[in-house]
Amino acid sequence: MTSPHIRLDNNSVQRVMLYVLLALVPGIVAYVWNVGAGILVNIAIASVTALGAEALVLKLRNRPIAITLTDGSAIVTAWLIALALPSIVPWWLTVIAVLIGIVGAKHLYGGIGQNPFNPAMAAYCAAIIAYPALMSQWPAVGQVDFATQLQLILGGGREIDGITGATALDAMRTGLRKNEAVSAIFESTAFGYAGGNGWEYIGAGYLLGGLFLLWRRIISWHLPFAFIAGMGLTATLFWAISPEQYPSPLFHLASGGAMLGAFFIVTDPVTSASTPRGKLIFAAGVGIIAWFVRTFGVYPEGVAFGVLLMNIGVPLIDRKTQPPIFGRRGGKQP
Amino acid sequence: MSALSHLFRFHGGIKPATHKTESSDARIRPAPLPARLVVPLIQSSRGSARPVVTVGDTVLKGQCIGEAQGQAGTAIHAPTSGTVVEIGLYPMAHASGLDSLAIVIEPDFEERWIESEPLNLAHASREEMILRIQASGIVGMGGATFPSHIKVGNAIDTLILNGAECEPWITCDDRLMRERAADVITGATILARLTGAKRIVVGIEDNKPEAIAAMTQAAHSVGADEIDLGTIDVVAVPARYPAGGEKQLIRVLTGIEVTSGKLATDYGVQCFNVGTAHAVCRALVHGEALVSRVVTVTGNVERPGNYEVLLGTPAADLLALAGAKPDTNRALMGGPMMGFTLPSLSTPIVKGANCVIAASPKLFPPAPPEQPCIRCGTCARACPIELHPFELYWFSRAKNFDKVEAYHIFDCIECGCCTYVCPAHIPLVDYFRFAKSEMRAKNEERKAAEQARARFASRSARLEREKAEKAARLAAKAAETRAQLAASGEAAAAAPERQEAAAPSAEQKADPT
Numbered sequence A: 001m002t003s004p005h006i007r008l009d010n011n012s013v014q015r016v017m018l019y020v021l022l023a024l025v026p027g028i029v030a031y032v033w034n035v036g037a038g039i040l041v042n043i044a045i046a047s048v049t050a051l052g053a054e055a056l057v058l059k060l061r062n063r064p065i066a067i068t069l070t071d072g073s074a075i076v077t078a079w080l081i082a083l084a085l086p087s088i089v090p091w092w093l094t095v096i097a098v099l100i101g102i103v104g105a106k107h108l109y110g111g112i113g114q115n116p117f118n119p120a121m122a123a124y125c126a127a128i129i130a131y132p133a134l135m136s137q138w139p140a141v142g143q144v145d146f147a148t149q150l151q152l153i154l155g156g157g158r159e160i161d162g163i164t165g166a167t168a169l170d171a172m173r174t175g176l177r178k179n180e181a182v183s184a185i186f187e188s189t190a191f192g193y194a195g196g197n198g199w200e201y202i203g204a205g206y207l208l209g210g211l212f213l214l215w216r217r218i219i220s221w222h223l224p225f226a227f228i229a230g231m232g233l234t235a236t237l238f239w240a241i242s243p244e245q246y247p248s249p250l251f252h253l254a255s256g257g258a259m260l261g262a263f264f265i266v267t268d269p270v271t272s273a274s275t276p277r278g279k280l281i282f283a284a285g286v287g288i289i290a291w292f293v294r295t296f297g298v299y300p301e302g303v304a305f306g307v308l309l310m311n312i313g314v315p316l317i318d319r320k321t322q323p324p325i326f327g328r329r330g331g332k333q334p
Numbered sequence B: 001m002s003a004l005s006h007l008f009r010f011h012g013g014i015k016p017a018t019h020k021t022e023s024s025d026a027r028i029r030p031a032p033l034p035a036r037l038v039v040p041l042i043q044s045s046r047g048s049a050r051p052v053v054t055v056g057d058t059v060l061k062g063q064c065i066g067e068a069q070g071q072a073g074t075a076i077h078a079p080t081s082g083t084v085v086e087i088g089l090y091p092m093a094h095a096s097g098l099d100s101l102a103i104v105i106e107p108d109f110e111e112r113w114i115e116s117e118p119l120n121l122a123h124a125s126r127e128e129m130i131l132r133i134q135a136s137g138i139v140g141m142g143g144a145t146f147p148s149h150i151k152v153g154n155a156i157d158t159l160i161l162n163g164a165e166c167e168p169w170i171t172c173d174d175r176l177m178r179e180r181a182a183d184v185i186t187g188a189t190i191l192a193r194l195t196g197a198k199r200i201v202v203g204i205e206d207n208k209p210e211a212i213a214a215m216t217q218a219a220h221s222v223g224a225d226e227i228d229l230g231t232i233d234v235v236a237v238p239a240r241y242p243a244g245g246e247k248q249l250i251r252v253l254t255g256i257e258v259t260s261g262k263l264a265t266d267y268g269v270q271c272f273n274v275g276t277a278h279a280v281c282r283a284l285v286h287g288e289a290l291v292s293r294v295v296t297v298t299g300n301v302e303r304p305g306n307y308e309v310l311l312g313t314p315a316a317d318l319l320a321l322a323g324a325k326p327d328t329n330r331a332l333m334g335g336p337m338m339g340f341t342l343p344s345l346s347t348p349i350v351k352g353a354n355c356v357i358a359a360s361p362k363l364f365p366p367a368p369p370e371q372p373c374i375r376c377g378t379c380a381r382a383c384p385i386e387l388h389p390f391e392l393y394w395f396s397r398a399k400n401f402d403k404v405e406a407y408h409i410f411d412c413i414e415c416g417c418c419t420y421v422c423p424a425h426i427p428l429v430d431y432f433r434f435a436k437s438e439m440r441a442k443n444e445e446r447k448a449a450e451q452a453r454a455r456f457a458s459r460s461a462r463l464e465r466e467k468a469e470k471a472a473r474l475a476a477k478a479a480e481t482r483a484q485l486a487a488s489g490e491a492a493a494a495a496p497e498r499q500e501a502a503a504p505s506a507e508q509k510a511d512p513t
């Protein structure tokens, strides 16, 4: 046996993943509270699918099943996909998205650690491109009871008029396209204090969980900080120029997937940059791209596209931002 | 003895459970004489000794039994009085597990010292002192075993005395500083005198308050006139592994970041272990060669402790002395972070052996199974050299050695911090050791090939030269013959000879070199 002969206690990939799942709980609680328990059904469907797919692929690839299956990474991907999709999408769409995430984005590239693209965001993008209509049907806050949600998820028929409401990002986009002023758009019921009515609490829940991860040193500050700075500063710039044409940075950060993105998506260690400067560049890039997609693109939310685009650049970013090491800083020379 | 106003930081590091209290309160006690002492001839990282005794010789304690071989060699001495019974191959206390030549002595249990010759330090010349250090067999006692007489050859301003002892479990330096602070400080002042250092800084981890107090007191009582020395500072450094690493300690105490490929002496700094300073004092002031050292015996034992151990004592004797528990399945030499599993329990204690740890599956469980790397970067946060171990790992696995080198694998000090913290339980250091040895082997191969090519080229050159010389000789001879023939009027007979003389040069052109 070789040195070191000791290891840090209670330290494992499982533990890291468990912390991430724990950190998602406040956001999920806020989700259930404001939108309804349908999300729990989706999370369950996604989890079961992820575990099944993971086991199957591992078996086909002739890899040890137990140790990877229990590392928790598939469950994290599943939860993130469920939280990124509208909570009333039919069950089969969740299943397809998870399969794309686990089989397509993760295992076709060699499994955990080797995948260049964030599996959850790859799944989200595939779903929104293939099923744009279903992917834009979000339940109206506080108006869809659990039975109806369950029926929408499991049942076939989709009588959705009056059930779905425009999300804040949607309402803002539609309003702006009609040349309405930001302040006027904000009068609509879709809005709360800063972002989407009800949704902003969910964002706050993710923020809380994210702070927990920072405290436990599961994630480094560079990624959420740079994401928030990237999106926030870009929004501030345009908002300062024309506040009735461009909503405030606070609105952007409180809406859609911004908080989930900042603390749970760009922080995926496997697919984000790994050097300190690289992390700043990577996450800032995601935030900026997300803002541009939201403002000028064809989709209301742009975090996922930002992530996938920046994923492509990660090897280059890492290579170009290797920090100097001890004894090679070219400091004081004798 | 002012405290340093400002300490510096090094990146990363870890804080494993220290397990120092098990043995830190146990006074240094002499370990009993074993039935046989096995003294390896290789006890230093740079040189070995040549035996100067033969089987059957009786020897006195402290008598030279192995002469320093070459400039970097260091002598070895009989650890006790007795008879040389064998000179043969024995397993070495080294991670490689290779055998080395050793002199085996059966003690007569009388512990008769050879007559000691202390140096008169007031009059001894620098050369005399350095020779004595070499002849007393002194090497770095912190584990590196670099010959001390070579180290003192460099002029420096600041001498750092390393009493950090950052590895878990080990307490021998702690006890040495508590119990023999005066000798340690005296040794350090001698080293300072030899190196011209104007300042001694003693670095001790702040988890050893008693050692800090003892050393501070000893430093106070050094007479300023005694040596040509500016200051001695005893400094508490934050306990964080590997604070006792040479470059890390230099960084913490002086702020100097020794550039990769440079030596500390290039910056006017040099590090000596407290045990080395102690040995220097014993050798020069008391005339005692290095025949024993303090060893911590701890781990899965009933009575952890610190012992003054004669070099050559089998580790098994120490384990028995401390009462190794029945489930002990192996023994570590050194600490748990950088130490190695002893190839056999009979492996003898050598100059660099600071600690023997009895290990059981319960106390040192095998590492959990390796999982895929999730690139979480925890290893990079822990690396004191600020390397990115996971990148090195990917490239090592892929045997992409160019990349491995570009990511500075040879700056890795194999401290083990990365492996310690990796949540995927990847034995990163093992991969690095493997990659390093592969790359070294490749380098050797390349060098050998180059040498072969050079040899071939010089051989061809020599052959060519010989041919040319032969041709010249033949030509000269031919000319002579021609002249003779011409003289005798038979010039036509010389033609075939001329052809023969020309042939070698055509051959030379065809030579592939």
Ligand code: SF4
Binding pocket: B372, B373, B374, B375, B376, B377, B378, B379, B380, B389, B390, B393, B421, B422, B423, B424, B425, B426, B428
């Ligand atoms: S700590 Fe282990 S899992 Fe994390 S990046 Fe380093 S090698 Fe990979």
Ligand code: SF4
Binding pocket: B382, B383, B384, B385, B386, B387, B389, B411, B412, B413, B414, B415, B416, B417, B418, B419, B428, B429, B432
């Ligand atoms: S073993 Fe090497 S790579 Fe790992 S932490 Fe130590 S110096 Fe860094």
